[in-house]
Amino acid sequence: MATARIVLDTRRAKSNGLYPIKIRVAHVKDFERFGTTFSLSEEDFAKLVKGKNLNEELKPIKKKTDALIEKANGIIENLEPFDFVVFKTRFLQKGNRSDLIFLLQDKAAVFGADEKYSSQNLYNQTADMLCAYINHDRPAGAAPLSILSVSKVTPKWLSGLEKWALSVTYDKNVKGQKQIVTVNKYNQTTLGMYLIRVRSVFNDIISAKELSPNAYPFRKPDNKTGYKIPEPINNKRSLDVSKIIQVNNYVPITPGEQFAKDIFMFSYLASGMNMIDIFRLKWADIKNNEFSFVRKKTAAKTGGTNKISIPLNADLLRIIETHGTKKLTTDFIFNVIPADANEKELIRRTRIAITAINTNLKKIALKLGWEEQPSTYFARHAYSTNLMNREVPLAFISKQLGHKDLKTTQNYLGSFSTHKTAEYHNNLLDENMIA
Numbered sequence: 001m002a003t004a005r006i007v008l009d010t011r012r013a014k015s016n017g018l019y020p021i022k023i024r025v026a027h028v029k030d031f032e033r034f035g036t037t038f039s040l041s042e043e044d045f046a047k048l049v050k051g052k053n054l055n056e057e058l059k060p061i062k063k064k065t066d067a068l069i070e071k072a073n074g075i076i077e078n079l080e081p082f083d084f085v086v087f088k089t090r091f092l093q094k095g096n097r098s099d100l101i102f103l104l105q106d107k108a109a110v111f112g113a114d115e116k117y118s119s120q121n122l123y124n125q126t127a128d129m130l131c132a133y134i135n136h137d138r139p140a141g142a143a144p145l146s147i148l149s150v151s152k153v154t155p156k157w158l159s160g161l162e163k164w165a166l167s168v169t170y171d172k173n174v175k176g177q178k179q180i181v182t183v184n185k186y187n188q189t190t191l192g193m194y195l196i197r198v199r200s201v202f203n204d205i206i207s208a209k210e211l212s213p214n215a216y217p218f219r220k221p222d223n224k225t226g227y228k229i230p231e232p233i234n235n236k237r238s239l240d241v242s243k244i245i246q247v248n249n250y251v252p253i254t255p256g257e258q259f260a261k262d263i264f265m266f267s268y269l270a271s272g273m274n275m276i277d278i279f280r281l282k283w284a285d286i287k288n289n290e291f292s293f294v295r296k297k298t299a300a301k302t303g304g305t306n307k308i309s310i311p312l313n314a315d316l317l318r319i320i321e322t323h324g325t326k327k328l329t330t331d332f333i334f335n336v337i338p339a340d341a342n343e344k345e346l347i348r349r350t351r352i353a354i355t356a357i358n359t360n361l362k363k364i365a366l367k368l369g370w371e372e373q374p375s376t377y378f379a380r381h382a383y384s385t386n387l388m389n390r391e392v393p394l395a396f397i398s399k400q401l402g403h404k405d406l407k408t409t410q411n412y413l414g415s416f417s418t419h420k421t422a423e424y425h426n427n428l429l430d431e432n433m434i435a
Contacts, residue, residue, distance in 0.1 A: 001027075001076065001082070002025055002026060002027035002076045002079070002082045002087070003025070003026050003027075003076075004023055004024070004025045004026075004069055004072035004073055004076060005023075005024055005069065006021055006022070006023060006024070006036075006048075006049070006065050006068075006069060007021070007022055007023075007024040007033070008020075008021060008022075008040065008042060008045040009021075009022050009033060010042065014039055016039070017041070018039035018040055018041055019039060019040065019041070019042065019045070020035060020036070020038070020039050021036045021038040021039065021040060021045065021048075021061075021065060022034060022035055022036060023035075023036065023068055023069065023072055023091075025072060025076075025084070025087060027082050027084070030084065032084055032088070034072075034088070034091060034092070036064075036065065036068060038061050038064070038065065040058075040061070044057075044058060048061060048062055048065070071091065071096075072087075072091060074096075074098060075087055075090045075091055075097075075098055077151075078098045078149055078150060078151040079212075080151070080212070080215075081212065083209070083212070085209050086209050086210050086211065086212070090210050096147065097205070097210055098149055098150050098151070099147045099148060099149065099150070100130065100148045100149070100150050100153060100198070100201065101127045101130055101131060101146065101147060101148045102147070103150075103201045103204075103205065104123050104124070104126050104127040104130070104197065104198070104201055105123070105124060105127050107123050107197075107200075107201060107204070108120045108121075108122075108123035108124045108127070111123065115342070115343035115344065117343065117344055117347050118347065122193065122194070122197055123197050125194065126194040126195075126197040126198060129165065129186070129194055130148055130161075130198075131144075131145075131146065131148075132168075133161050133164055133165070134148055136164060150202075150205070150211060150215070151215065153198070153202075153217050154217050155217050155218075155225065155226055155227040157217070158195070158217055158218075158227040159227060162191060162195075162230065165185075165186040165191050166184070166186065166187075166188065166191065168184065168185040168186060169182045169183060169184055169185060170182070170183065170185050187233065188230045188231070188232065188233050189230075189232040189233050191230055192229050192230045192231065192232050193232075195229045195230070196229060199218050199229065202216055202217070202218065239372065239374065239378055239381075239382040240382075240385075240386065241386050241389075243368075243370065243372075243382075244265075244268060244382055244386070246368050247261060247264060247265065247364065247368075248261075248265055250364055250367075250368065252364075254360075256356060256359075256360045257360045257363065257364060258322075259323065259356075259357065259360070260356070260357040260358075260359075260360035260361050260364065261360075261361075261364060262319045262322060262323060263275070263278065263319075263323075263334075263357055263376070264357070264361060264374075264376060264378075264379050265315065265319065265379075266278060266316060266319045267376060267379035267380065267383075268379040268382055268383050269313065269315055269316055270310045270316065271308060271310060271383060271400035271401065272379055272380030272381070272382075272383035272384060272400070272401055273293070273308075273310070273380075274295065274296070274297065274380065275350060275353070275354050275357070275376050276296050276297075276347075276350050277293055277295055277296055278334065279332065279334055279336040279337055279349075279350050279353065280293070280296065280332070280337070280346075281293060281332065281333045281334065282331045282332055282333060283331060283333055284331065285333075286312070286333075289311065289312050290309050290310060290311045290312055291309075291310055291312060292307050292308065292309045292310070293307070293308055293310075294306060294307050294308070294402075295308070295402040297402075298402055298404070306402055306404070308399070308400060308402050320333060323335070336349055336350065336353045337349050337350065354376055357376055358374075358375045358376060361374045361375060361376070361378075362374065380401070383400075383401075384397050384401060
């Protein structure tokens, strides 16, 4: 096993006559020295090593060099097999590079600096979940743990995490009712989203040679014993055409209902457009009786090349006329995002608007006697599924949804309508089907 200790590098004195203190890491017959910011005379270094009768100058140096040795030994303990390249990468990095929670938070900070706040939130939420797990069975009154060694994350450990996460519940007040219901804190879809972030961090540190590929805990084509991340639960959030028409014909009784209904219909009629893309639309995006946009969610992956064009029909024009800003104070078509908003404020305002819209959509659904509790996302699924039931080519649906491949589109599509299924089954013995 490798060892670490402080040494005085006496090969060359500095201009002040002192020698630099270094951390010497040895493994088998090899060793490397890693510099520190401290320098001492040979006499003072001898005192430092003994740790006795230290003066006020040596005490803080002793404390800091001990911390460096502790850090070095912590890295060594988590390196199996030991590798100097990996050790150097971890040792010279700020923070504890063997702590998975730190690595998740560190990556979240990088996304935050790039103004990618949704990704930042996901990585921070993943770190919070892991903190909750490593503390869930701690004795009452015990100091909470905040460090999770990467080496502890094995397929077995991840399976234990999954079992725990899917069993965690909390009590929730039902709005408008005097009752409390118990609900799951994490579902299979959420857990999968978080564990994808954990896997991403493992890929990062292996790529940076901070971890041996043999320690990778996730399943790969050449390693079927690794942990398999749960597949998302594909809840088809769709509405058939009859219910879309009910929404379209509904007469709102409040401005909130009016806005919710119109923006929902705008999304449905504009190829299932996401709310964040609707609220980012600018007047300059309208040209020749159509508007074009690139999905914010996939813009970075596609390089902005996957542009979607929407013809402006009478219904879309009416919604723009009703809720448009008239170009008076902002370039945005809909008055949700302030003209001078930065990315963080843009996302905050969008989330506030979506929450209000969803609340009013549920009110509308209740008045229409629906069992469903729709959200803005139902419009996107309804658009794709209703086109599918009209036998519109999958390639067209995929392009309008802004997907890179057809498989993603297939996951979006709901089931065929009962009528369409019956039609297909009734034709199974139709002689006209014979080629």
